[in-house]
Amino acid sequence: MIDLIQTRRDLHQIPELALNETETHDYLLQVIAQLPQTWLTVRTIKVLPTAILVHITGSQPTQTLGYRADMDALPVDETTELPFSSTHAGISHACGHDLHMTVALGILAHFATHQPKDNLIFFFQPAEESHSGGKIAYDADVFTGDWHIDELYGLHDRPNLPAGTIATRIGTLFAGTSEITIDFTGRTGHAAFPQAANDMVVAASAFVTQLQSIVARNIAPTASAVITIGKFEAGTIRNVIAGAAHLEGTLRGFTQEDIAYLKQRIQELASGIAKSYNCDVHVTLEQGGYYPVVNDAAITQDFITYMQTAPVDFERTEPVMTGEDFGYLLHHIPGTMFWLGVGDTTELHTSTFNPDEHALQPAVNAMIGYLTHRMQKGSRS
Incomplete structure (x- = not known):
């Protein structure tokens, strides 16, 4: 022994x-x-x-x-x-x-x-x-x-x-887990002339806000899942509109089916934000071996x-x-x-x-x- x-x-x-x-x-x-x-x-x-x-x-x-x-x-x-x-x-x-x-x-x-x-x-x-x-x-x-x-x-x-x-x-x-990485690309500009720029703080903020509706309105109340954005990076100085934003987070669910659906909804939401804010949105979802x-x-x-x-x-x-x-x-x-x-x-x-x-x-x-x-x-x- x-x-x-x-x-x-x-x-x-x-x-x-x-x-x-x-x-x-x-x-x-x-x-x-x-x-x-x-x-x-x-x-x-x-x-x-x-x-x-x-x-x-x-x-x-x-x-x-x-x-x-x-x-x-x-x-x-x-x-x-x-x-x-x-x-x-x-x-x-x-x-x-x-x-x-x-x-x-x-x-x-x-x-x-x-x-x-x-x-x-x-x-x-x-x-x-x-x-x-x-x-x-x-x-x-x-x-x-x-x-x-x-x-x-x-x-x-x-x-x-x-x-x-x-x-x-x-x-x-x-739960099963998946890492979320999202990059928003717009156009940098002077804070005094927002019409000449494309503000990714606004676009990414709208995405984060809408993200919270996915679990609330797409997963059954008797089931469980969570999406959390833990990192939000954008901008360099107070008087310059940020032309890029970077988000990192995680999603978790108790079934592989729910996780797959959450991934699909995140991609769909990102596409909608890209159209609404006339920007590029690149989403990476990495689950690896972290199944439920x-x-x-x-x-x-x-x-x-x-x-x-x-x-x-x-x-x-x-x-x-x-x-x-x-x-x-x-x-x-x-x-x-x-x-x-x-x-x-x-x-x-x-x-x-x-x-x-x-x-x-x-x-x-x-x-x-x-x-x-x-x-x-x-x-x-």
């Missing part, structure tokens, strides 16, 4: 941004190398060099169960003043991926010494926060042949649940039933607008994502995020128990 607390603290000190998780990659390989290797096969892949896959051969396999742990950190300067704070300036595990990896290692360590009945594959995934590492791996056919996964599981820590609590739901757990995280109904019902009788605190939860590229993997591989409560700390993605380490062991125990249970049920087919 591994020391969960020390492992988490070691990982916490070496946070790295998406696709640059080299030190994290090396640390994980060192931990894995210290485990019994009898049933283990470790694999790295060229298309995603910091990723690690570990295959555990089952004693009587009829299926392969997968477990995913994301590796990357955020460009957030940690201010917790913990003795094991980030040693990488301006970067921290403000989303708790150090816990995610530690729980995965704890589960892996158990099955490395207790051969499972079915095959297991652990996927230590880079680039969840950006660049859609899960999509990169899947689209590169990583999960084919001996590395095919029949069911996939993964967790995300959550600060407003008691430490060690497991929570999930059937259906959508997290939709838990498989049958698998998740079994997961819930097990957790309700296991020695762990369990709660049903409502969907949230958080994004996760695990959604792309679940779009192709049936499985379940669940929350792991980490106690009363500040919110995710903040400089003071400090999850309760007492959550680690209950999560490891719960997933060892559930995966063993799932193997006893046999293949879905």
Whole structure:
């Protein structure tokens, strides 16, 4: 077994941004190398060099169960003043991926010494926060042949649940997300002669105002979606009419159908603004792998039933607008994502995020128990 607390603290000190998780990659390989290797096969892949896959051969396999742990950190300067704070300036595990990896290692360590009945594959995934590492791996056919996964599981820590609590739901757990980038091009001019210019502050402002009607008047009141423009840039000085404007934002929805429709409406609205204000409007909508995280109904019902009788605190939860590229993997591989409560700390993605380490062991125990249970049920087919 591994020391969960020390492992988490070691990982916490070496946070790295998406696709640059080299030190994290090396640390994980060192931990894995210290485990019994009898049933283990470790694999790295060229298309995603910091990723690690570990295959555990089952004693009587009829299926392969997968477990995913994301590796990357955020460009957030940690201010917790913990003795094991980030040693990488301006970067921290403000989303708790150090816990995610530690729980995965704890589960892996158990099955490395207790051969499972079915095959297991652990996927230590880079680039969840950006660049859609899960999509990169899947689209590169990583999960084919001996590395095919029949069911996939993964967790995300959550600060407003008691430490060690497991929570999930059937259906959508997290929203799908898409990045919005819009550029408006008109004509610069003197503030005293607006008739000789084409003001993109006015055009872009009209767009932002009308944008808010899309969800209110195009998405059913019983459904949920959100469109937010978080960045608006235009102009250089107070007495010059801005001939260009740049917007950046995000849209989120609980179904891929709603997301596709929101994208269509944004494009249509942009076309209308271009005609109304006689300007050019260029829209870029980038979703990548951030599909809605939709838990498989049958698998998740079994997961819930097990957790309700296991020695762990369990709660049903409502969907949230958080994004996760695990959604792309679940779009192709049936499985379940669940929350792991980490106690009363500040919110995710903040400089003071400090999850309760007492959550680690209950999560490891719960997933060892559930995966063993799932193997006893046999293949879905």
